[in-house]
Amino acid sequence: MATSSFADAGADLELVGIHKRFPGFTAIENLNLLVPAGSFFALLGPSGCGKTTTLRLVAGLEEPTAGQILIGGKDVTSTKPFQRPVNTVFQSYALFPHMTVLENVAFGLRRRHVGDPITKAHEALRLVELDHLAARRPQQLSGGQQQRVALARAVVNRPALLLLDEPLGALDLKLRRQMQLELKTIQTEVGLTFVHVTHDQEEAMTMADTVAVMNKGEIEQMGAPEDLYELPKTVFVANFLGQSNLFTGAVSETTKDTIAVDVAGNRIVVPKSRAARHTGTVTLGVRPEKLSLLTTEPDAVAGQNVIGPGRVIDVSFSGVSTQYIVEVPRLGSMVVFAQNMVFGPVVDRGSEVWLSWNVDHGFGLVDDPHDVPRFPADDDTVSIAAQKRVELTVELED
């Protein structure tokens, strides 16, 4: 067997030129990836983007059509799943229904002939605070408890690489928050390399050191969560990771540090260092929470972009913040998030407002929106869920 002892620390994972084709479609196209040892790495993307396939390739449950998989520098491409120093926390947990919780956790240890599997399994169960349920069957536990058992069953083996396949998907929000923190704590404690696949951008950003945003079988952008959020490179990332207001226009003037873009008569300035392209037609963006709502036209100040007047067409209150949708003539609708510093919304529907933001908060993207640019993204999780619901309703009515 390839691994007969516990890994002392996590190993790094390297994917080189991975292609995966299924009959009829390509899931992954030329994927190159390096996950440093001991890091918490998140693969974020919408359903069908190839992230779960990537995970299954690393686990050995699928074979790549082309390319190499290296774990800790060793090529494992042609080895079987049971020979790889990798464990997976499955989306469905896949806890063996014919074994007790304890036996489930001890399963991997027994297979590797590790001494005293029962004691070690109890230790792992204590780590996830479920030792008192060791004698139960998995189906007698709640979803959250099963998830923790699945985690214990994987972590107990001290794999060089721990793969998490949307393990928190089935949990309710409160439990998910709690589990996110616990997972992060466990990862720091045991020092393993975690590769976490999720479609939940918030989960990816709170937990991971490095986030890779995946789309259509390719990695669009990779980096620390705050870098990715503050400076997205592509339209997809700008819209999938949080929300963005995007504008497309031609560069009208260039200074040493900034470029100004003419968007339907509005002059929008962005620092050169934050823009990917400096000439021709470019797409700029700004995050909704960076915008200020003003009820009177502000004086032009250097270092501030101002657009308006526009009309507030929708106000939705969500506790911590309020989301305003402002229709600006010729620019379309813009989304603004405002902290609720006072009680409730500050402007009503129909009010005339100006929008302003610090020039340094804008960003310039590599690509342009392909489809109708002023529509809100329909490829984020919420929209996908909504689309699925509509499809299901239609199907049910048939």
Added chain:
Amino acid sequence: MAITAFTGSATVQEAVPRKRSWVALVLLLPGLLYLVLFFLVPLVSLAITSLEVPSATTFGQYDAAFNWQTYGVVVSQYGTQILRSFLYALLATVFALLFSYPLAYFIGVKARRWPILQGLMIVLVIAPFFISFLLRTLAWKAILSDDGVVVGALKALSLMGPQGHFTGTPVAVVFGLTYNFIPFMCLPLYTTLERLDVRYLEASTDLYAGPFHTFRTVTIPLSLPGIVSGTLLTFIPAAGDYVNASSEFLGGTSSTMIGNVIQSNFLVQLNYPAAAALSIILMAIILVIVSVYVKRSGTDDLL
């Protein structure tokens, strides 16, 4: 599902007091009546018959008595056949399981991607039922007969002596039993394997278990309900079978089973008490074996 009916024997006791429902009783009534009329009455009559003594005046007539010695007599007289029946049934069950498991696994798990193939193969497994098993067994008799193809070929290849023959040997009987009960083994295995969640197998390989260990520690335990129903559906009827072992089919004098003995006592020798006693002994032994088996296999919590 009717095929897995045997394994659900121990039902969970509900602590909640139930309201007496007349509807349930009324719905149960036809079944209960049927059981009383066609199971309980014959059973009691069989028990009474087994204790009767021969009439002093006429042959084939028996008078009511409490002659339990019949049981001792038949056991000492037919002990060999009783043991042989259970040995043959056991062999047939083991062989049927060995043949059926890979077949059912292929149809139920590997062929999932091709539903048409899956359906076709299931039809092929069931297809023998379209023809009476008496005819099929007779056909085997013809195939395996001394002047048949198989024996001829084996003799030509000197793999069998010039005096050798198949029909009438224990091998032929066990072969016939195995053949006839393979569908009964295959279908329950198929129904559990078809529902087998392959993600458990993936989890097992992910946890360092190779194909052999995965099969032994995950696949087999998860398909235990099918194995239990399949073996019961094969073992019980095979133990009492009197067709395959009959000398008119595949058997001979050296391979007589308990079913043949009962048949001959009832219909040829007209020794009703002996036949009845043998039937009750057969039933009792099967009952004990099955209860121990179901209890030991512990499949209750898998359902």
